[in-house]
Amino acid sequence: MAIPHKSRTAKGQPPALKIIEPDEGQSTGERLPAILGGTPAFEEPLHVGRPNVGDRERLMQRIDAMLDARWFSNGGPLVQEFEQRIAKKLGVKHCLATCNGTTALMLAIRGLDMKGEVIVPSFTFVATAHALQWQQTRPVFCDIDPVTHNLDPADVERRITSETTGIIGVHLWGRPCDTTALEDIARRHQLRLLFDASHAFGCSSGGRKIGSFGDAEVFSFHATKFLNTFEGGAVVTNNDEVAAKLRLMRNFGFTGYDTVEYLGMNAKMTEVCAAMGLTGLESIDQFIAVNRRNHAGYCTQLAGLPGLKVLPFDKAERSNFQYVILEIDPDDCPLNRDELLRVLHADQILARRYFFPGCHRMEPYRTLSPGCSLPHTETISERVLALPTGTAVDHHAIEVVASVIRAALRAAGPIRHTLAL
């Protein structure tokens, strides 16, 4: 008989994880993967990217005060406090909070005059490319280093043309780009350098906090990020001129009640979003500790399995551990990535194929850049799975996810047969 795992129901706790233990009839305690007819390991879907909440009472107090003050948007006190806290935490002069990370990228790209062609990885969330293409700046896709999953500086340099105005590096999974090499290339070729640091709040490169590299860096505080503002983002920069320009552009270009000096848009963060961000900032060390513990748990539980590797974080750097990335080598693992994904989904473990198939193989880029071939991007994007983590995932859930994976590898033959039917 299947036994549901005890659920947590206390107010302020993450939603209960209802785990189904292996059937009592199975003497070894081994699971039968659901894809082969076993009971799914989780009664409810186990998601990647379940939001962190932080101190709910503190959040409600802030929201109450905001409602009393009748100030909901347009640079209110909570947004100002959020910006100051972030700038101080990262050691940067300016932080401009925005309504989401994509808009922050669009503002930064425009504010830095990145026109013509901009070199960008294809192995990233599609927003990085869309933020360029949306304003008719052409993303020139560049390959990655297959070990770091980040821009390969040598390939960046090969793709520079007379049309190139800038480079966007993405600190994928929170692991820093080769900031030194990219800053060197940008300086020698007089290019703008922007970092999409959507995954990298609280991380470092060469011991220096992410946020002050290049001309500017951009964060996402989307609900799925370990520090979230429901929806939100920010541009951070040490450049006074750029910051002043972006500040105006974020608010329609207004310099006074009736004066507009720039083409602008509405990219403002709301007060309620800042309330969430401020509350999250107060719990950030705890979120990172949980992510770190989860990452270590997966590393231990999955160690020694053939063809599987949990991507490590550099111990010499600060990391937020918000993504647990499993790399599956189809030459050594009895199941390939897509087969494993189907096994996990059948067991209600909603692992994600971030960032398959790579932007260059999505529209409109597939049509705009026909024949674009990025061998490392294509290989890695077919090998990677993001596993559930964050405060909604506990140690026992990780043991169960790992037990499903182990059971799947043992039953690879029948699983392949079932999937082929």
Ligand code: T4K
């Ligand atoms: N650059 C990079 C490198 C990025 O990764 C992103 C965003 C951006 C730029 C753009 O930043 P934003 O404009 O988004 O601020 C999700 C997020 O929507 C996206 O923010 C994030 N990257 C990307 C990596 O992941 P999807 O398409 O996977 O979202 P979705 O709806 O499938 O949700 C992911 C999982 O999270 C699901 O399993 C459900 C769970 N979830 C989601 C939400 C919104 C929850 O449990 N609760 C929730 O409230 O893109």
